[in-house]
Amino acid sequence: MVNQFTINLGFYMLMPYLAAHLSGTLGLAGWLVGLVLGVRNFSQQGMFLVGGTLADRFGYKPLIVAGCVLRTLGFATLGLVDSLPALLAASAATGLAGALFNPAVRAYLAADAGERRVEAFALFNVFYQAGILLGPLVGMVLTGVDFRVTCLVSAGIFALLSVVQIRALPARGGRCANHGTGERVLAQWRGILANRPFLLFSTAMIGSYVLTFQVYLALPLDVRRLGGDGRFGTVAVAVLFAVSGLSTIVGQTRVTAWCKARYEPGQALVRGLAVMGLAFVPLLLATAVPVPASGPGLWLLAAVPPTLAALLLAVGTMIAYPFEMDTIVRLCGDRLVATHYGLYNTVCGIGITLGNLLTGAALDAAREAGVPALPWAALLALGLACAAALHGLHRSGRLASPAPRPAAA
Numbered sequence: 001m002v003n004q005f006t007i008n009l010g011f012y013m014l015m016p017y018l019a020a021h022l023s024g025t026l027g028l029a030g031w032l033v034g035l036v037l038g039v040r041n042f043s044q045q046g047m048f049l050v051g052g053t054l055a056d057r058f059g060y061k062p063l064i065v066a067g068c069v070l071r072t073l074g075f076a077t078l079g080l081v082d083s084l085p086a087l088l089a090a091s092a093a094t095g096l097a098g099a100l101f102n103p104a105v106r107a108y109l110a111a112d113a114g115e116r117r118v119e120a121f122a123l124f125n126v127f128y129q130a131g132i133l134l135g136p137l138v139g140m141v142l143t144g145v146d147f148r149v150t151c152l153v154s155a156g157i158f159a160l161l162s163v164v165q166i167r168a169l170p171a172r173g174g175r176c177a178n179h180g181t182g183e184r185v186l187a188q189w190r191g192i193l194a195n196r197p198f199l200l201f202s203t204a205m206i207g208s209y210v211l212t213f214q215v216y217l218a219l220p221l222d223v224r225r226l227g228g229d230g231r232f233g234t235v236a237v238a239v240l241f242a243v244s245g246l247s248t249i250v251g252q253t254r255v256t257a258w259c260k261a262r263y264e265p266g267q268a269l270v271r272g273l274a275v276m277g278l279a280f281v282p283l284l285l286a287t288a289v290p291v292p293a294s295g296p297g298l299w300l301l302a303a304v305p306p307t308l309a310a311l312l313l314a315v316g317t318m319i320a321y322p323f324e325m326d327t328i329v330r331l332c333g334d335r336l337v338a339t340h341y342g343l344y345n346t347v348c349g350i351g352i353t354l355g356n357l358l359t360g361a362a363l364d365a366a367r368e369a370g371v372p373a374l375p376w377a378a379l380l381a382l383g384l385a386c387a388a389a390l391h392g393l394h395r396s397g398r399l400a401s402p403a404p405r406p407a408a409a
Contacts, residue, residue, distance in 0.1 A: 001127045003064065003165065004105055008131025010157040013139030014075060014150050021147040026082050036084075036091045043095030044102075045349035051096075052103035052342020053185055059173035060108040060338065065165050067101030070094075072158040079151025102345060107338035108172050110329045117329060118265075121322040122256035126249050133245035188336055192343055197398040198331040202344050204393060206351030207386030208320060210359070211276040211379060212313050213352055215244050218359055218375060219306040222283065226302035236303040240310045247314045255318040265323040265330075266394025270387050272320025277383015279312030284376040316383075327399055355382075 022033045055063040074093035081087060113120035142150040192198065220237045227233040259268045286305040292298040332340040359375060366374040393399050 001124060003161065003169075004124060005127040005131040006157060006161050007068070007101070007105075008128055009135045009138065010071070010075070010154040010161075012132050012135025013142065014078070014135075014154045016136050017139055017143045017147060017150065018078065021143075022087070025147060026087075028084075032084065036087050039088050040091040040095040041349075041353075043092040044098040045095075045346055045353075047096055047099035048103060048342040048345040048349070049189070049339065050342070051099040051101070052107070052338040052340070052345075053188065053336075054100070055104035055107060055338035055342075056173075056188075056336045057185075059171055060104040060111070061165070061169050061171045061173075063104040063338075064101045064108065064169070065162055067097040067099075067104070068158050068162040068165065070100065071097035072155045072162060075151050075158065076155035079148040079155070099342075103338040103341040106325060106341045110325070110337055111172050117326045118256060118260055118322045119253070121325040122253050122318075124325075125318070125321050126252045129245045129248040129252075133242070133249070136241075188339060192332075192336065192340060195331065197393070198328070198340065198344075199347075200393055200398060201327060201331060201390075202347040203351075204386050204389040205324060205344075206348055206355070207382045208273055208276055208317070208324070209348045209352050210355030211279070211383055212317055213356060214280075214359065214379065215240060215310050215313060217356055218363060218379070219309055221363060223302055223306050226298060232299060232302075236299075236306070239303065239307055243307055244310045244314045247311055248318055251315075252318045255315070256322050259319055259323070264394070265327055266390065266399040268323045269320050269327065269399075270391045270394060272316045272318075272323070273383055273387035273390055274316075275319060276313055276316035277380050277387060279309045279316060280376040280379045280383070282308040282312075284373055284380060287373040287376065331399070 019033050019037060022028045022036055023030065028036070051063060051067075070093050074090045074097060077086060077090035077093070081090065109120055109124055110117055139150050139154075142153055219240055223236045223240065224233045227236050259271075263271065282305040286301060289301060292301065328340055328344055329337055359379070362375040362378050366372050390399075
């Protein structure tokens with residue numbers, strides 16, 4: 001738990017300010033800034049499967065430590081170099097680091113929690129969101145001094161975390177590591193790709209990530225569309241992030257306990273996705289309200305519907321996330337857990353990229369056609385469609401644990 005909080009603290013105190021450093025301090029063109037940031041995302045999403053496979057083969061602890069060490073080097077380099085090749089290498093290293101430790105961290109938690117996986121992942125999400133909430137605040141203070149200070153402090157956090165984990169984190173490993181199986185990697189991947197319920201579940205859950213990402217994309221853009229780029233717009237966007245993070249920190253464990261007492265995992269997932277889709281109803285209804293020219297009415301219209309949407313997205317995530325993580329373990333039969341998490345992250349990462357492209361296109365089309373309801377109606381439909389897909393998987397029994405594999409002769 002502390003590991004993931006510290007990872008997010010170090011990451012989010014730096015990444016929100018990296019683009020401004022690249023374009024402002026270093027004077028890179030916009031497309032080069034996009035290239036540097038894109039390399040990080042591509043190296044992370046593209047290597048999740050490899051990172052998960054390595055974690056299952058060599059154990060979870062070595063991959064967690066390796067990822068933290070690599071991110072130490074990557075973040076330190078980002079603060080010390082100004083040449084494009086070095087920046088690209090550092091960006092790729094930080095992305096690869098995430099691909100190494102993310103599946104391993106989740107698989108480690110699943111192995112350590114045993115039968116209490118749902119509660120463990122609920123608490124995990126609290127620590128996860130706390131790091132996201134605190135990181136940018138610390139980064140804002142440090143970047144006010146110098147962005148290089150932010151990079152070096154962040155690198156120092158990851159270096160300290162690496163040392164602590166080397167000394168204190170107990171070793172854990174997947175079935176592959178523990179039992180010494182010599183199964184080839186390609187055969188493992190073919191087996192996972194043949195797991196139809198897992199692939200259907202992964203595809204159905206893409207929508208949840210597209211919807212929750214709108215806290216960073218569509219909601220801030222809508223706030224600034226009405227509220228402008230001045231102080232009001234900045235404060236309103238900050239409120240979006242605060243509502244999203246604080247509500248999770250305060251309510252996650254309570255929501256999970258309430259849902260677990262009343263619903264099966266599949267039912268909780270369906271309700272979580274439905275709430276995420278319905279989160280865009282306030283924005284949809286707001287498009288029917290005449291936009292005031294100025295004053296408190298304009299401020300309320302700019303801030304209240306997106307804030308309600310952010311709150312409902314957080315509630316939907318609180319409902320679904322612990323059961324989502326638990327379902328992945330059940331669908332893989334508690335075998336090659338990190339590899340399954342890696343592929344799941346890759347599938348959802350590709351979905352987020354495509355979803356954001358389509359969301360951006362919908363926002364542009366809505367602006368040009370004068371139909372502001374278009375993107376919100378599309379996102380509402382996406383959430384309800386994914387909820388319906390999960391309902392079908394649950395009713396057909398495909399979200400249940402697979403039958404145990406026969407023992408090898």
